[in-house]
Amino acid sequence: MAKYKKRKDGRYATSIYLNKKRFYVYGKTISELEKNKRQLLIDYELGLSLHSKDVLFKDYKYVWFDNKKPSISAKSIASYDSILKNHFTLIDYMKVTDIKKSHIQKVINELTDKPNTANKTYMTLNQILENAIDDEIINRNPCRRIVLPKVEKKEKRILSDEEFYLTEVAEFNDREKMFVIMSKYCGLRPEETRALTKDDFFLTQTSGYVRINKTVVYVSNQAIFQKFTKNNTSVRDIPLFANILPFVRYYLSSIQTNKLFTNLSSKEDKYMSSQSYKWLIKKIKDKIKLKALELNIDFNEQGFTPYTFRHTYATLLYYSGVRLKEAEYYMGHADSKMLTQVYIHLDKSSLRENSPLEDFIKNKLELNKKNITEKLLSNE
The missing domain is CATH 1.10.443.10 (Intergrase catalytic core)
Structure with a gap:
């Protein structure tokens, strides 16, 4: 039997690459994990959506991140990594399907004293949820019409x-x-x-x-x-x-x-x-x-x-x-x-x-x- 990693939340986890994309599979038991893995392969062969409707945001955000990394710079990778680690604790353990506009607004409101970070966090979250639409996990992006703190533009300094x-x-x-x-x-x-x-x-x-x-x-x-x-x-x-x-x-x-x-x-x-x-x-x-x-x-x-x-x-x-x-x-x-x-x-x-x-x-x-x-x- 293959060895699987047991997570802090008690679930077992593994990942599988299909069509050059990495997908995570979870289960409360190893038996359930194996079953979900087989189902993923069947869905792939049938051309169905490969993401579970029960996927947690903290898992899905890294699925998105892994797929994005090859197309961005090292500096951007570090920036995204910091945002993903530090600014989504309020919604990390929520199912992607359960995230509402009010939850997102609360995430942003916690960063009102850091307008630049708030805007970057919002843009990252918006990309993740747009990806969730493409993966047929959600039908609508709850990021729309979120109120963002205003970023004051600094005047560009030139030499006198x-x-x-x-x-x-x-x-x-x-x-x-x-x-x-x-x-x-x-x-x-x-x-x-x-x-x-x-x-x-x-x-x-x-x-x-x-x-x-x-x-x-x-x-x-x-x-x-x-x-x-x-x-x-x-x-x-x-x-x-x-x-x-x-x-x-x-x-x-x-x-x-x-x-x-x-x-x-x-x-x-x-x-x-x-x-x-x-x-x-x-x-x-x-x-x-x-x-x-x-x-x-x-x-x-x-x-x-x-x-x-x-x-x-x-x-x-x-x-x-x-x-x-x-x-x-x-x-x-x-x-x-x-x-x-x-x-x-x-x-x-x-x-x-x-x-x-x-x-x-x-x-x-x-x-x-x-x-x-x-x-x-x-x-x-």
């Missing part, structure tokens, strides 16, 4: 002209400078920058571009390499501006590893750890602050993250006259919703300049330097 200048003159080491350059002048997401290798750069005597087609994310402080980006449109080739080409060439030739950002404490060609990345960002921020104090220039730390460089790049695209569709490609967005909001906001706040991107960057650097110099002289 003074801060832009500070990032040009701050005394970064080569590694820090390369990270800032790729974030500010190429608009890369942090996970894209962390994954860069020498093989991603295509340089000629007078121009070059960097290919973005992979990411490095952190799950439980471990660096996880992913052979894909945030979405299909995030795979892109980004031109390298003339003002950064000399340093990019120098940096690529100076490092011993193929990967651009590795752990400082090791000579191994491995992506940097979460701790090493946090230290890198801290050093970048500290050196900007130090230069700001030295030059008596304001530096607003609030909301400053690696994404500040990326958001600044979006404004550079706008002010240099890059069309929305083209900017969408450079930013690696699946749609233009976010960029449209940025462009509309900037349209309201100032007039648009119509110079090519390369010229605009050059002019901005020269103008910033001139303005800051005049400001410093006037303060003496």
